[in-house]
Amino acid sequence: MLTETDKRLLRVAYDEAKAGFDEGGCPIGSVLARGGEIVSQGRNQRVQGGDPIAHGEMDALRKAGRQKTYRDTVLYTSLSPCMMCSGTIVQFGIPRVVIGDTQNFGGNEDFLRERGVEVAIANDPDCIALMQRFIEEKPELWAEDIAE
Numbered sequence: 001m002l003t004e005t006d007k008r009l010l011r012v013a014y015d016e017a018k019a020g021f022d023e024g025g026c027p028i029g030s031v032l033a034r035g036g037e038i039v040s041q042g043r044n045q046r047v048q049g050g051d052p053i054a055h056g057e058m059d060a061l062r063k064a065g066r067q068k069t070y071r072d073t074v075l076y077t078s079l080s081p082c083m084m085c086s087g088t089i090v091q092f093g094i095p096r097v098v099i100g101d102t103q104n105f106g107g108n109e110d111f112l113r114e115r116g117v118e119v120a121i122a123n124d125p126d127c128i129a130l131m132q133r134f135i136e137e138k139p140e141l142w143a144e145d146i147a148e
């Protein structure tokens with residue numbers, strides 16, 4: 001289900017997540033790609049930018065700037081998208097999402113699939129382990145990010 005290109009680009013999303021972790025932020029990274037090429041990459045900016053809306057996916061999409069279409073893009077994210085980001089994926093017509101980790105957070109995969117988005121779940125050990133470490137070490141920050 002995952003191509004070598006998928007694995008390579010998901011790794012970039014993970015590297016963004018890890019950089020966010022090292023900055024003291026929420027370790028969630030994302031890549032927008034077209035034809036196997038990176039359009040933009042970003043990471044959660046809750047702490048670094050004081051921006052609660054700048055999830056990894058939103059940061060990547062913002063950095064991509066205006067796009068004529070998203071119909072030929074793939075969004076990679078280290079962690080399963082929240083409802084805000086899932087709504088944006090549907091709104092922008094992004095046809096395919098590759099998710100590193102659905103174990104630490106998830107639940108919107110069916111929402112995406114029901115709206116015609118192809119969802120590929122990687123179960124990436126590095127993405128999962130990084131989120132587990134973050135949740136254990138900074139439970140309050142995690143609770144804040146998922147609004148619990």
Ligand SMILES: [Zn+2]
Binds near residue numbers: 055084085
């Ligand atoms: Zn989100």
